[in-house]
Amino acid sequence: MKKKTFAVDIDGTITENGGGRIHLDALDALRRLTNMGHDVIFVTGRSSIEGYLLSVFGGTTKIAVGENGGCITLDSNDHVLLGNIEECKTALEIIKNNVDDVKEKLVFPRMTEVVLERTFDLDAARKILSKNNINVELSDSQYAFHINSSGINKGTGFSKIMEKYSILRDDVIAIGDSATDIPLFKVAKTSIALGNASNLVKSEATMTVSANAGDGVIEALDKLAFTDLNQQ
Numbered sequence: 694m695k696k697k698t699f700a701v702d703i704d705g706t707i708t709e710n711g712g713g714r715i716h717l718d719a720l721d722a723l724r725r726l727t728n729m730g731h732d733v734i735f736v737t738g739r740s741s742i743e744g745y746l747l748s749v750f751g752g753t754t755k756i757a758v759g760e761n762g763g764c765i766t767l768d769s770n771d772h773v774l775l776g777n778i779e780e781c782k783t784a785l786e787i788i789k790n791n792v793d794d795v796k797e798k799l800v801f802p803r804m805t806e807v808v809l810e811r812t813f814d815l816d817a818a819r820k821i822l823s824k825n826n827i828n829v830e831l832s833d834s835q836y837a838f839h840i841n842s843s844g845i846n847k848g849t850g851f852s853k854i855m856e857k858y859s860i861l862r863d864d865v866i867a868i869g870d871s872a873t874d875i876p877l878f879k880v881a882k883t884s885i886a887l888g889n890a891s892n893l894v895k896s897e898a899t900m901t902v903s904a905n906a907g908d909g910v911i912e913a914l915d916k917l918a919f920t921d922l923n924q925q
């Protein structure tokens with residue numbers, strides 16, 4: 694297979710049933726792809742440092758796009774901030790004052806976004822923000838709600854990596870499961886939604902697999918290898 698770049702979500706994609714524990718066979722498959730010369734880059738709603746550390750210990754490409762596209766980590770002390778946390782905090786105050794049950798989620802520190810528990814009505818919050826002319830992105834990764842600066846998402850974050858390393862859309866394969874992965878699907882030629890994805894997410898992907906997080910990644914890679922063999 695010609696060198697490809699795999700843009701891979703973490704939670705719900707390479708984890709085992711929700712708990713955040715990595716599915717070792719999926720990670721092993723991604724490490725093998727890296728050893729074969731492909732790039733495997735985590736693109737996550739987690740902190741980019743969590744994604745970066747997973748790449749170091751997991752043996753994949755040492756670049757991570759985190760904070761839903763708001764922050765890129767290239768090394769221990771090299772973080773590219775694309776979002777602005779202050780505007781996300783302003784949005785948080787407005788939501789807290791107007792919507793019930795808004796709670797910040799305990800997560801690793803963020804440089805560009807605010808992360809919330811999935812305990813409140815997201816649409817009500819969107820309405821309040823638009824009424825107050827606050828222009829931010831509110832999204833649901835199934836793991837958390839996120840407030841990001843306007844124009845920040847996994848697709849725009851990963852595009853920065855594509856520009857920096859001259860990666861062509863034709864060579865990008867995105868793998869994910871949640872609505873926050875849809876913008877990432879849009880910048881990739883091939884996008885794969887796992888079995889645990891909603892119908893909406895599946896409808897935005899170019900391929901789907903039946904297995905859920907972890908096993909679904911292995912199924913996806915098998916399917917890609919088969920497609921590639923048939924094209925040779």
Ligand SMILES: O=C(O)COP(=O)(O)O
Pocket residue numbers: 702703704705706736737738739740834835836837871873
């Ligand atoms: O939302 C999060 O914090 C994590 O989610 P992701 O790895 O599925 O993007």
